[in-house]
Amino acid sequence: MMVVMLPDATPEQISNVHNRLAIPGIKVVDMPGTSQLAIGALGDVMAVRELAIEALPGVDRVVAISRPFKMSSLEGSNGEYSQVQVGNHVVSRNTVTLIAGPCTVESRESTLEAAHHVKAAGAHMLRGGAFKPRTSPFSFQGFGEQALNILAEARDQTGLPIVTELTDLSYTSMVSDVADMIQIGARNMQNYPLLEAAASTGKAVLLKRGLSSTLEEMLMAADYILKENPRVILCERGIRSFETATRFTLDLSAVIWLQMHSHLPVIVDPSHAPGDRRFVPALCQAAVAVGADGLIVETTPEPEKAQCDGPQQLHSADFAELLAPTRAVAAALGKAM
Ligand code: PEP
Ligand code: MN
Numbered sequence: 001m002m003v004v005m006l007p008d009a010t011p012e013q014i015s016n017v018h019n020r021l022a023i024p025g026i027k028v029v030d031m032p033g034t035s036q037l038a039i040g041a042l043g044d045v046m047a048v049r050e051l052a053i054e055a056l057p058g059v060d061r062v063v064a065i066s067r068p069f070k071m072s073s074l075e076g077s078n079g080e081y082s083q084v085q086v087g088n089h090v091v092s093r094n095t096v097t098l099i100a101g102p103c104t105v106e107s108r109e110s111t112l113e114a115a116h117h118v119k120a121a122g123a124h125m126l127r128g129g130a131f132k133p134r135t136s137p138f139s140f141q142g143f144g145e146q147a148l149n150i151l152a153e154a155r156d157q158t159g160l161p162i163v164t165e166l167t168d169l170s171y172t173s174m175v176s177d178v179a180d181m182i183q184i185g186a187r188n189m190q191n192y193p194l195l196e197a198a199a200s201t202g203k204a205v206l207l208k209r210g211l212s213s214t215l216e217e218m219l220m221a222a223d224y225i226l227k228e229n230p231r232v233i234l235c236e237r238g239i240r241s242f243e244t245a246t247r248f249t250l251d252l253s254a255v256i257w258l259q260m261h262s263h264l265p266v267i268v269d270p271s272h273a274p275g276d277r278r279f280v281p282a283l284c285q286a287a288v289a290v291g292a293d294g295l296i297v298e299t300t301p302e303p304e305k306a307q308c309d310g311p312q313q314l315h316s317a318d319f320a321e322l323l324a325p326t327r328a329v330a331a332a333l334g335k336a337m
Contacts, residue, residue, distance in 0.1 A: 001040075001041045001045060001048040001049070001053075001062055001063065001064055001065060002031070002038050002039070002040050002041070002062070002063045002065055003017055003021075003038065003039040003040075003041060003053050003059060003062050004036055004037075004038050004059070004060045004061050004062070004063060005017070005036055005037045005038070005039065005058055005059060005060060006036070006058055006059070006060045007035045007036050008058075009036075009037065009058035009059075010058060013056070013057050013058025013059075014037060014039075014058065016056060016057070016058070017039055017053060017056055017058070017059065018039070020051050020053060020056060021039070021041050021048070021051065021053070023047060023051070025043045025044045025047060026041050026042065026043040026044065026047065026048060027040075027041075027042040027043055028040065028041055028042075029042065036060065040065075041053075045064065045066055045068065046068075048062075067216065067219075067261065068216060068220060069216060069219035069220045069222070069223055069261075069262075070223055071222075071223045071226035071227060072219040072220075072222040072223055072226055072232070072262045072263070072264055073219070073261060073262060073263070074260070074261055074262055074263050076263070077263035079263075080263060081093045081259075081263050081265070082230065082232075082263045082264055082265065083265075084204050084231045084232070084233055084265055085204075085231070086124075086125060086161045086163075086180050086181045086204045086231075087125070087159075087160075087161030087180050088161075089124040089125065089161065091233055091265045091267075091293060091294060092265065092293065093259075093265070093293055094335060094336065095293070095294075095335055095336045095337065096288055096292070096293065096294055096295065096326075096330045096335050096336070096337035097124050097125070097265075097267060097293060097294030097295070098118075098121075098122060098123045098124050098125075098294065098295055098297070098323075098337060099123065099124065099125040099126075099127050099163055099267070099294065099295065099296040099297070100114075100118040100121070100123045100125075100126070100127060100295075100296070100297045100298075100299050100319065101114050101115065101118055101123075101126040101127040101128045101163075101298070101299065101300075102114050102127075102128050102129075102298065102299070102300040102306070102313065103128075103129055103132075103271075103298045103300070103306065103308045103309035103312075103313060104128065104129040104130075104132055104140070104142055104143075104147070104306070104307065104308040104309070105128045105129065105130055105142070105143055105147035105150050105151060106143075106300075106305075106306060106307055106308075107150075108150050108153070110300055110301050110302065111128055111147075111150050111151070111154055112150075112153065112154055112157060113301045113316065114126075114128075114299060114300050114301055114316045115154035115157065115158045115160060116157070116158060117299070117301070117316035117317060117319055117320075118160070118299060118316065118319060119158040119159075119160055120320060121319045121320035121323060122320070122323075122337070123160065124160070124161075125160055125161045125162070125163050125180070125181065126151070126154055126155065126158065126160040126161070126162055126163065127162075127163040127164070127183075127296055127298070128147070128150075128151050128154070128162070128163075128164055129142050129147070129164060129165050129308070130142050130143060130144055130145070130146075130147035130148045130151065130164050130165070130175070130178075131144055131164075131165060131166070131167040131168065131171055131175070132165070132167070132308060133165070133167050133185045133187045133188065134308070139308070140307040140308055142308075144171075145174060148164065148174065148175065148177075148178040149178075151164060151178055152178050155180075161180035161181065162178055162179055162180050162181070163179065163180070163181045163182075163183055163206060163296070164178065164179045164182070164183060165182075165183040165184070165185050166179075166182045166183070166184065166194065166197070166198055167185065167188065167194075168194075169193060169194060169197050172197045172198070172200075172201060173201075176198075176201035176202075176203050179203055180203065180204065181203060181204040181205065181206050181233070182198045182201060182203050182204070182205050182206070183205075183206045183208065184198055184205060184206065184207050184208060185208055186208045186209060186210050186211050186237055186272075187210070187211070189207065189208060189209060189210035189213055189217075189218065189221050190210060190213065190217065190221055192221075192224050195207075195221060195224040195225050196224060196225075196228065198225065198229075199224070199225040199226075199227070199228040199229040200228060200229070201229075202229060203229075203231070204231035204232070204233065205225050205229065205231065205232050205233070206233050206235055206267075206296075207221060207222055207225065207232060207233070207234055207235065208235045208237050208269065209234070209235065209236050209237055209239065209251075209254070211239060211240050211248070212239060212240045213239070215254055215257055215258060215261075218234065218258075219258075219261070219262055222234065222262070222264060232264050233264065233265045233266075233267060233293075233294075234258055234262070234264050234265065234266045234267070235266070235267050235268070235269055235296060236250070236251055236252070236254045236255055236258075236266065236267075236268050236269070236292075237250075237268075237269035237272045237273060238250045238251070238269070238272055238273025238274075239251050246273065246274045246275065246276070246279070247272070247273065247274060247275035247276075248272065248273045248274075248275075249273065250268070250270065250273035250274070250283060250287075252268070252286060252287060252290045253290075254266075255268060255287065255290050255291055255292050256290055256291065259291060265293040265294065266292060266293055267292055267293055267294035267295060267296055268283070268284075268287035268292040268294075268295055268296075269295075269296045269297075270283030270284050270286075270287055270295065270297060271296075271297055271298040271309070271312045271313065271314075272298075272309070272312065274312065275309075275311060275312050276311055276312055277303065277311065277312050277313060277314050280297065280312065280314055280322070281314075281322045281323070281325065281326070284297065284323065284326040285325055285326045285329050288326055288329045288330050288333070288335070288337075289329050289333075291333075295326070297314065297319075298312055298313040298314065299313055299314040299315070299316040299319045300313045300315075300316055301315070301316050301317065302315075303315060
């Protein structure tokens with residue numbers, strides 16, 4: 001941390017700050033500028049934050065130098081990127097992991113058909129919601145346990161690992177019995193007890209970015225999982241901005257920033273940001289072009305009949321063909337997909 005003193009700070013105010021910073025584990029260094037003195041407080045950032053230095057007379061501002069996230073930081077892993085194994089598949093920086101399937105398990109037939117289509121298209125995992133976090137309580141909430149059984153059958157038939165969302169603490173064991181990777185949805189990114197419950201299952205956890213969350217907040221949320229479970233994958237899925245033409249704004253810079261600051265794999269959801277399937281193939285290409293480690297895409301045989309997120313879901317019969325240009329982008333970057 002760096003404490004910047006006001007230009008007219010008195011020697012007494014400066015020594016007051018020095019006294020406050022005199023705690024074990026903190027090294028204090030004066031850094032005189034042309035008009036203001038900065039006092040560096042090196043060491044335990046959280047301990048310095050708790051000293052409430054900004055409230056002392058003569059202090060202009062306190063500036064953080066190191067980042068507040070710990071276990072998710074790239075520094076903390078000495079620059080080594082994590083690999084996360086899910087089923088037989090390893091999610092890593094060298095490959096583009098493809099997760100695909102319906103937004104929601106709506107019937108046995110449509111889910112199994114989607115599963116076979118995405119398997120044939122080369123997907124590595126099957127997604128499908130059993131419990132849905134709907135904005136309105138009057139919208140379809142998912143088929144719950146019945147849907148989990150259908151997902152388990154889809155895994156038996158295709159061998160694809162299952163990704164499904166945990167929305168409530170009380171469903172933890174039911175969901176973890178079937179999921180190979182537990183999804184934490186955007187609306188629950190900062191639901192800390194839920195993050196801890198997902199972590200405690202030992203299953204891999206897919207953490208989606210909150211609708212209005214900063215990337216630092218996302219990495220601190222990841223720390224809640226990492227303190228118990230190392231298998232975490234981050235997902236950019238679009239954030240709220242002033243723009244209303246598309247449902248959310250897909251923040252592709254987030255992929256680059258997260259890979260600069262975190263060792264965790266970063267994947268992109270190109271379906272929920274636009275809310276419109278016409279955007280999805282191009283956003284898949286763009287995500288892979290900026291270096292995403294994977295994609296999670298919604299696709300179902302008959303999106304027109306879907307009870308949830310129909311307009312954004314790709315027709316699963318066309319899925320392989322729609323993804324062909326994305327494969328070409330991955331190949332150009334030397335990544336297996
Ligand atoms: C989903 O993946 O179906 C979903 C609800 O996503 P999000 O949490 O990103 O809105
Ligand atoms: Mn959806």
